[in-house]
Amino acid sequence: MRILLLCHSFNSLSQRLFVLLGELGHELSVEFDVNDGVTLEAVELFQPDLVVAPFLKRAIPEAVWSRYTCLVVHPGIVGDRGPSALDWAILNGERRWGVTVLQANAEMDGGDIWATHEFDMRDASKASLYRNEVTDAAASAVVEAIEKIQSGSFRPTPLDPARARGIKRPLVTQQDRAIDWQRDDTAMVLKKIRSADGFPGLRDEIAGREVFLYDASPAPGWSGEPGLLLARSGGAVCRATVDGAVWIGHLKDKGSVHPFKLPATQVLAGPAGELPQVSTSAEFGCGVIRYEEKDQVGYLHFPFYNGAMSTRQCESLRRAFLAARGRDTRVIVLMGGPDFWSNGMHLNVIEAASSAADESWRNINAIDDLAREIIQTTSHLTVSALRGNAGAGGVFLARAADRVIARQGVILNPHYKDMGNLYGSEYWTYLLPRCAGQEQADRIARARLPMGVREGQSRGLVDEWFDQDARQFERTIVEQAGALADAPDFAERLQEKARRRRRDEAEKPLSAYRDEELARMKLNFYGFDPSYHVARYNFVYKVPKSRTPLTIARHRRSDSETALRNVS
Numbered sequence: 001m002r003i004l005l006l007c008h009s010f011n012s013l014s015q016r017l018f019v020l021l022g023e024l025g026h027e028l029s030v031e032f033d034v035n036d037g038v039t040l041e042a043v044e045l046f047q048p049d050l051v052v053a054p055f056l057k058r059a060i061p062e063a064v065w066s067r068y069t070c071l072v073v074h075p076g077i078v079g080d081r082g083p084s085a086l087d088w089a090i091l092n093g094e095r096r097w098g099v100t101v102l103q104a105n106a107e108m109d110g111g112d113i114w115a116t117h118e119f120d121m122r123d124a125s126k127a128s129l130y131r132n133e134v135t136d137a138a139a140s141a142v143v144e145a146i147e148k149i150q151s152g153s154f155r156p157t158p159l160d161p162a163r164a165r166g167i168k169r170p171l172v173t174q175q176d177r178a179i180d181w182q183r184d185d186t187a188m189v190l191k192k193i194r195s196a197d198g199f200p201g202l203r204d205e206i207a208g209r210e211v212f213l214y215d216a217s218p219a220p221g222w223s224g225e226p227g228l229l230l231a232r233s234g235g236a237v238c239r240a241t242v243d244g245a246v247w248i249g250h251l252k253d254k255g256s257v258h259p260f261k262l263p264a265t266q267v268l269a270g271p272a273g274e275l276p277q278v279s280t281s282a283e284f285g286c287g288v289i290r291y292e293e294k295d296q297v298g299y300l301h302f303p304f305y306n307g308a309m310s311t312r313q314c315e316s317l318r319r320a321f322l323a324a325r326g327r328d329t330r331v332i333v334l335m336g337g338p339d340f341w342s343n344g345m346h347l348n349v350i351e352a353a354s355s356a357a358d359e360s361w362r363n364i365n366a367i368d369d370l371a372r373e374i375i376q377t378t379s380h381l382t383v384s385a386l387r388g389n390a391g392a393g394g395v396f397l398a399r400a401a402d403r404v405i406a407r408q409g410v411i412l413n414p415h416y417k418d419m420g421n422l423y424g425s426e427y428w429t430y431l432l433p434r435c436a437g438q439e440q441a442d443r444i445a446r447a448r449l450p451m452g453v454r455e456g457q458s459r460g461l462v463d464e465w466f467d468q469d470a471r472q473f474e475r476t477i478v479e480q481a482g483a484l485a486d487a488p489d490f491a492e493r494l495q496e497k498a499r500r501r502r503r504d505e506a507e508k509p510l511s512a513y514r515d516e517e518l519a520r521m522k523l524n525f526y527g528f529d530p531s532y533h534v535a536r537y538n539f540v541y542k543v544p545k546s547r548t549p550l551t552i553a554r555h556r557r558s559d560s561e562t563a564l565r566n567v568s
Ligand code: COA
Pocket: 010, 011, 012, 127, 198, 199, 261, 306, 307, 308, 309, 343, 344, 345, 346, 347, 348, 389, 390, 391, 392, 393, 394, 413, 416, 418, 419, 422, 539, 540
């Protein structure tokens, strides 16, 4: 089918559907919902058989839904309507939630139902649920709806509000989820913060400043006067509740000179500086690097918020990796986080630095230092286990390991081009040709589209992928790593790895790859062309795109552009 994805932005769910429906043989194009005129123009140009709206912030114009079948993906169970579906599901403590695919009509979220898929809720942020359970359910429900449309015989079910479990709910306001630090227990505080994370954040006051809270996790063992800040660790601050405390990893102060998400200690520089610095090890979340060991395998978790890796985080991770390498184990698994494996340099921290160019330089060098240690490891076999998406330098960092395994549904964005034509580093000029061959490497470097694990495997970015849910994949990671550690030819594999590294080094030293890449990056950071700085500013400040990039708006390309892109 010719399917137009109509979306507010090309977010993770839209990318997932773009990849999945493309794999299923559909012809896809994308249009950003900028205004009615643009949307109408898009359908005129593309003449789709179907419009799918995975992520919209306004209603589809009547002139479109009255002429084309339009499916809207609503992140709620049957009957649920309104703009804050997941927020309410978290606040109300729903045990099961779902995604419903509806046909657009005059009533927002009230159209006939084509498919619905439910899932168990998890104690996690709205963004985490969206990127995992919601995206998986939406992918299945959209595919089911399309199959039903293609069958020609299925009639969608009209919504019967009297029989549906879901109801119409208003937008969640800041008052609805305001924290009362003198009354709310830890569970309630977490629930409220998570219901607003990643957007819009929960508005609160810390040290007399209005800030938005994100990236919260429990702080077992901590307690104090409710509402008081108790300690800091990494970028997070610990704040007491009536029955314990929570870690808060990120804050946004809209009134400050850097009105975007930053590590909490950076936003609260003064008051946080006076707090005792502690090292957290056992707690989850808040970017805490965690190491665990089982049966000759070391697992290194680095659940950095949004997959962004600042200079400091890369340095800490490198130290943790070296410590893992010092252990008497055989395999090290780089686990990333449950939502993202890595999205490369921390663009927000860079944007907030006194010299963005200098901080970019420090950050890329810190990632390179980490990548080099992984590549040079000859004492262990290394595995990158992609449970969540990876983007830009994060994809190439994963490839630094001997083996890359991924869960089906993971989306890779192995390109830096959208960040102002950044050249990129992380030894990609060594790693890509080594794993994919020079021709594939060139193709990957030229492309700027998201890819699924199937394509990732065919292009040498992924070695193996598993069509499993998150929990099953966790077990697979352990099995795979265990099998590698127990392999009868483990010693030979290690020797072969060391031999290959020596051979590669003799042919061209790693330092030469790095120098060449960094020479290009220096131009990106310090040269005359400001594209990278402009692109980073737009990304961090979330400047909306005024038109859909031609890479995905295929209906807007001229024939020559299409031909050119097909070649690459
Ligand atoms: N630094 C800081 N924040 C980042 C980030 C980075 N490298 N990558 C992603 N984020 C943040 C986004 O700002 C967004 O923040 P929010 O919680 O306020 O919404 C969140 O992570 C999710 O990102 P989003 O772009 O909405 O996710 P996506 O799945 O739609 O797209 C990418 C994924 C990787 C394509 C996109 O995030 C991206 O281009 N990131 C930048 C990658 C990059 O250029 N890194 C630097 C070069 S190494």
